[in-house]
Amino acid sequence: MRSLRYVQCTALCALFLGPAAGQAREDADRVTEPTPVAVAIEQIAEVTPHRFDGDVRTLTAAVWKPGDPIREIPRRFYPKPGMVGGPDPLDIDPLVQQQQEPSLSGQLEGLGETFTTPNRNFDGIGFTGVTPPDPTGAVGPNHYIQAANASGGALVRIYDKALPTPTQLAQFSMDSLGTAQCGVGLGDPIVLYDRHADRFMLSEFSASGNNLCMYVSQTADPVSGGWYAYRFTTPSFPDYPKYGTWPTDASGGDGSYIVTANDGGPGIYAMDRGAMLAGNAASFIRVTIPGLSGFGFEAPTPADLDGSLIPPSGAPAIIMRHRDTEAHSGVGAPEDLLEMWTFDVDWTNTANSAFTQQPSIDVAEFDSSLCGLTSFSCFPQPGTSVQLDPLREVIMNRLQYIRHFDGTETLVGSFVVDIDGANTGGVRWFELRGGTPGWSLYQEGTYSIDSDNRFMSSPAMDQSMNIALAYNVSSAATFPSLRYTGREASDPLGTMTQPESTIFAGTASNSSNRYGDYNHMSLDPEDDCTFWFTGETNASSLWKTQIASFGFEGCGCETVPAAPLLAAANNGDNRVDLDWNDSDLASVVSYRVLRSRTPGGPYEQIAEVTDTSPGVAGGLGYTFSDFDVSGGIDYYYAVRSSDGAACNSPDSNEVLVTPTGVCTLAPVFGGVTVVNAPEFGICTLQVSWVAGSAECGGPVSYNVYRSTSPGFVAGPGNLVAGGVTDTTFSDLSQLVDGTFYYYQVRAVDLANGVEDDNSVERFNEPRGVGGGSCVSGSPCDENPFVDVNPDGPLTVCQGNVPVLTADLAGGTGPFTYQWTRDGAIIAGATLPTYQPADLGLHAYNVRVSSESCPDEVFDGLDTVIDTVNRPTFLGLTSATNSSSASSCSIDLQWNPANNVCPGPVTYNVYRDTSGPPAITLENLIAGGLTGTDYTDTAGLIDSQPYFYSAKAVDNTTLQADDNLVVLSETPGDPSGGMQDAYFEDFTDVLVINDWAITTGPGAHNCGAWAIQNDSSWIPLLSSGNYLIADNRRASAGGTDSDCLNLPSTSTTATSPAIDLVIQGLQGVTLEVNVRFEYEPGDFTGDEVGAIDVWNGVQWINLWTSATASLNQQLSFDVTAYANSAFMVRFDYQGAIADKYFSVDNVRVVTDVAAACMTEAAGPPSVPRGSLDTTRNGAGIDLTWNAATCTATDYNLLYGDLSNVSTHALQGSVCALGNGGSFTWASPPSGDLFFVVVSTDGAGAEGSWGLTRTLAERNGTTPSNECGVTLKNATNYCE
Structure with a gap:
């Protein structure tokens, strides 16, 4: 059962409808003090959970395989009325220059156990047949759980936390935990770790119904500890749900899971966390906030808790969004804002819950218009026209809340912005400090350091107030990749000072524009220092996910050692000798030796020297000799002292050494990037890489290695090509159809012969044309490579087909030629050239053979030519009745034809009274049309169906297309037929003001007609609100003084006047759902219900209640009473008993005869050829x-x-x-x-x-x- 309640406010409240007309724009955009918001909320009956008491390792998940269908999860678009025409874009984001200051380039963190090298970096869930993946993941004390969209709902993986690569413990479909509609999931998963309950929470929405499917682990063990499964049904589809854990509430209870969604507008939900943790029946409530004009998709973001401290007792949950005031309020609007609401939920009495808009927070101007405000395509990728969705509408997952030990409360969030007015994406990040209601901006920045787009960000803060920020990167020159940066708490405000580090460098463009739609950063509760991140990236055109963890070395450190003093010497070829002083702290146990090829880093740790005087400060110094160096190369060194835990000194002074000796370095090379299957007739794979660079001055060549086994070791036995100087290699050496081949490519510096040792591996399977089978290439060296030019596919007009030429490369002639069409020999076609003359779609190739070879070779890709003599036309797209009373007419429309012949193209339209119309002169109604629409009026008869076809004609070849599209439409005056002259279902409670309500005799506080929605007394076939004369009263011994001892009540409800004077009116019907409760003898007198109508002179009774109850739909013919002021009256007389009379769905239906007028057809033409x-x-x-x-x-x-x-x-x-x-x-x-x-x-x-x-x-x-x-x-x- 649903009941309508109101959130309680503690100050003067008004229904939040936005600013009154005439207020300044500043008032419309900015809230300057806490504003309680009175909003209607739905409280829905408690949801009883299903228990899963098993081990998730027994559950299964469907695995997507190449060739299976690919599904896209739709992103719902809700157009808003009054959308602002377009924002006034910023030229340059005001915070970008601060981030790009040259001084930041020197503030670099060392490597090893440090920020810029992940201590875990491994493959997550791979492509599942669904786009986008919506990757999410959360870390607990012993587990990491990742989820992503899959073909059967969300796919879940549980890992341990082993270094450097965790072990997968379980994989299952999330919906295998659910029942009913949640037994078939649809995706948009979220994983959260609820730290202060030591539980995990999973969620997705269902494939049918409007359900949020939430799963709470019964114990701290998500593998074998069991799960509680809840299905919360929402009023409309809850798209893009985001979750926050908030463990405190107004009544001192266990708080809420806060959920925000895009459910036709910004919806906000609170779920009873305490009940869900206990596995008890749980209820939830919903509120909404006004939408932002301009955005077609939007949802606010809830704060989610990290850290060991809960918020102050009774602190309300926090919800935020960003507002680009120019985009949402028009050019000239005031400063841009962060908007905040708080939700103080009282689960003891939800009526006491408070939803309050907090003061808006001014931030630096930003531009949300990335390729407009609604486009799903914006950020480019290499080698494709597919552009990625920027998702500029939301504060990205997550908005992180931490309460620190010193009492400071922080909120950290981010969203994408246009940094230059040219649709270049950067990440606007912010940190708020304070606490409700005193939140304020502590710092903000925009991260963008070059022309790449950065988006789909996720930030988090650690216990030492250092911030990490991870995100996607893409541009026309950069494949979609995952990177991250960060800042320490003591760094200059508003800047990310850490160098940008790579989690995964993409090697291919994504095949879909849908990307993300979010990534997820979480903080490890084991130390409150380690960040865990998962996001989408690309190793092929099909997405993959990656999981990484990293952290700041100094997180949690209280006493930082001083930086050592370093000196260096060059005491021989190919060596460097270092020495430094002992630390002044007795706690130091080792020294990390760091080396870089560039000044200031980034460094790699090459050694760790043990402190030989532990517990003693200021002892003897230390030395280290580096023999792994190359002559003539600059090396930069630094040393850092460490206590073996969180405390590490800053880097020592940096020293530069250029060793003597020979240069022994291999080229700098990233390995193979992609292996493509070009779908040639001969089995071929194309191996590609990015050029390497020589360290020792020589030119670079490449060795290509191949195996049929993954993880192979490159060596002479699997070398298929050496000394390659290009960055691509086409391998067609006896590849076998249906076999996967694995490739590695290594670079060689020809100055010293040193080969790099990368083991990057890519693979693919050769395929024939159209994905079919292919044949193995010839092993005969005397045969040439064959290339038929021009390449296909071609679409040409008959008589204009190009000459095909067999271009040969290599081999030893003389050669023989035999041309083929669709694989069959063309008789007599034995020259190096051939000109096709066939109409239709055909594949051409040539078989070439050297006289000394027993086999033939041919072009791996047929030249496909479609020879046409007519336009390509898809026929009519619409036939629409456009008649009026004065004319019968039908509007026809079509899209332009495509034509490769000289043309021009004209269109002929045919009509008949039965379909399909024959393409004859008799049925031709218009010919030689040059536009894409035509209105047919000639001779059309009202209510007669007509069938239409259209043909496109090339005026040079005189050939018409062959489409078979037939559309049918019937002309008729749209004002005719059965129509509602009046309908009222009482959904709007204010409609009662349009009805005249009377009561009597005497003053009464009960019994009068009113609108309510209690389902106990609702009429049959009705739902929601209805109209009721409710005279229920307490029994004779009761205390209801409003109704007891009153005289009999009479009450009437009279509708507004309805004008039924309509030309062509044939009939009028009144329909109404009625429920009348009767019980004689209860009290003195019997109640009577009646339905009357006004005929313009007097009231006419249609129905009077019998001495029995009634609950049904009644229908009356009221044609005889139609007039210009027709009214309906419901009368309830003698209502002294404990009963009621309710009505709903009052409908007045008219039947109007209205016909369009036939326009005369023209006189028939003289038959063609008869003169x-x-x-x-x-x-x-x-x-x-x-x-x-x-x-x-x-x-x-x-x-x-x-x-x-x-x-x-x-x-x-x-x-x-x-x-x-x-x-x-x-x-x-x-x-x-x-x-x-x-x-x-x-x-x-x-x-x-x-x-x-x-x-x-x-x-x-x-x-x-x-x-x-x-x-x-x-x-x-x-």
Whole structure:
């Protein structure tokens, strides 16, 4: 059961409807003090959970395989009325320059156990057949759980936390935990770790129904400890749900799970966390906030808790969003804002819950318009026109809340912005400090350091107030990748000072524009220092996910050692000698030796030297010799002291050393990037890589290795090509169809012969044309490589087919040639060139063989040519009744045809009363049209169905397309038929003000007609609100003083006046759902219900209640009572008993006869080819077929033959009669053209005849001869 409640406010409250008219724009955009918001909320009956008491390792998950279908999860778009036309874009984001200051380049963190090298970095869930993946993950004390969209709902993986690569413990479909509609999930998963309950929470929405499916682990063990499964049904589809854990509430309880969603607008939910943790029945409530004009998709973001401390007792949950005021309020709006609401939920009495808008927080200007405010395509990728969704509408997952040990409360969040007005994406991040209600901006920045787009961000803060920020990167030169950066608490405000580090460097573009739609950073509760991140990236055109963890070395450190003092020397070839002083802290146990090839880092740790005097400060110094160096190369060194835990000194002074000796370095090279299957006839794989660079000055070549086993070791036994100087290699050496091949590529510096040792591996399977089978390439070296030019596919017009040429490379001639069509030999085609002449779609190739080889070779890719002589046309797209009372008409529309022939293209339209219409002159209603629409009016009859086809004609080849599309429509006046003249279902409670309500005798506080929604007394076939005269009262011994001891109540409810004076009115019906409760003898007197209507003079009774209860829909014919002020009255008399009379769905239905008027068709044309002429002296005898199609009369039109192309008339002979013959006694001298044209005798003439493409000669222009003023060329006669 649903009941409508209101959130309680502690100050003056008004229904939040936005600013009143006339307020300044600043008031509309900015809230300056806490504002309680009175909003109607739905409290839905408690949801009883299903228990899963098993081990998730027994559950299964469907695995996507290549060839399975790929599904896209739709992103719902809700257009808003009054969308702002367009924001005033910023030229440059005001915070970008601060981030790009050169001084930041020197603030770099060392590596090893440090921030810029993840201590875990491993593959997460791979492609599942669904886009986008929506990756999410959360870390607990012993487990990491990741989830992503999959073909059967969300896929879940549980890992341990082992270093460097965790072990997968379980994988299952999330919906295998659910029942009913949650037994079939749809995705948008979220994983949270509820730290202060030591539980995990999983969620997705269901494939049917509007359900949030939430799963709470019964124990701290998500593998074998069991789960509670809840299904919360929402009013509309809860798209893009985001979750926050908030473990405190107004009544001192266990708080809420806060959920925000895009459910037709910004919806906010609170779920009873305490009940869900206990596995008890749990309820939830919902509130909404006003939408932002301009965005078609939007959802606020809830704060989610990290850290060991809970919020202050009773602190309300926090919800935020960003507001680009120019985008949502128009050009010239004030500063941009962060908006905040707090939700103080009282689960003891939800009516006491408070939803409050907090003061808006001014931030630096930002631009949300990334390729507009609604486009799903914006950020480019290499080598494709597919652009990625920026998702500019939300504060990204997560908005993190931490309460620190010193009492500081922080909120950290981020969202994407346009940094330059040219749709370049950067990440706006912010940190708020304070606490409700005193939140304020502590710092903000925009992270963008080059022309790459950065988006889909996720930030978090550790216990030492250091911030990490991870995100996606993409551009026309950069494949979609995952990177991260960060800042320490002591760094300059508003900047990310850590170098940008790579989690995964993408090697391919994504095949779909849908990306993300979010990533997820979480904080490890084991130390409150380690960040865990998961996000989407690409190793192929199909996405993958990656999981990484990293952290700041100094997190949790209280006493930082001083930086050592370093010195260096070069005491021989290919060596460097370092020495430094002992630390002044007895706690130091080791020294980390760091080396870099660039000044200032980034460094790699090359050694760790043990402190030989532990517990003693200021002892003897230390030395280290580095023999792994190359002559002539600059090396930069630093040393850092460490206590073996969180405390590490800053870097020592940096020293530069250039060793003597030989250069022994391999090239800098990233390995193979992609292996493509080009789908040639010969089994071929194309291996590609990015060029390497030599360290020792020589040119670089590449060795390509191949195996049929993954993880192979590159060596001479699997070398397929050496000394390659290009960055691609086409391998067609005896590859076998249906076999996967694995490749590694290594670079060689030709100056020293050193090969790099990367083991990057990519694989693919050779495929034939269209994904079919392929044949293995020839092993015969004498045969050439064959390339047929031009390459296909080609679409050409007949007579304009190009000559095909077999271009050969390599091999030893002479060669023989044999051309093929669709795999079959073309007789006589044995030259190096061939010109096809076949109409239709065909694949051409040539077989070439050296005289010394027993086999043939051919182009791996057929040249496919589609030779056409007609346009490509998809036919009619719509046929719409556009009739009015004065004219029957049907509007026809189509899209332009595609044509490769010279053209031009015109369109012919055919009509018949049965379908499909035959393509004949008899059915032709318009020819030679050049536009893409036509309105048919000629001879249409009201209520008669008509069937239409359209053909596109090439005016050069005179060929029409072959589409078979037939559309049907029936003309008729749209004002006719059965229509509601009045309908009221009482959904709007204010409609009661439109009804006249009376009561009597005397003053009464109960019994009068009113609107309510209690389902106990609702009429049959109704739902929601209804109208009721409710005279239920306490029993004789009761205390309800409002109703006891009162005289009998009479009450009436009278509708507004309804005008039923309608032309063509044939009938009026009144329908109403009625529930009347009767019980005689309960008290003195019996209650009576009645339904009356006003006929303009008096009330007419239609129904009076019998001495029995009634619950049904009633229907009455009220045609006889129709008038300009028709009204309906419900009357309840003598209502003293404990009963009621309720009504709903009051409907007045009219039946109106209204027909459109038929426009006369034109006179039929003279049948084509029937006009004959014979010389008769100086005159001409004319005969034509006037019998097949008869006309009232005929006129003869003539002109100068030299102007025949324009049919320039010179004169006419009128009224030839309708017998089909005429002698033209005195034609003008000279060369003439003439035509016999039908006429209706009333000023309209028919067709002058059709061209070869069935276009009307001289168009629709009338001759204006013989009194003609109208040409109606729609009635063609065969």
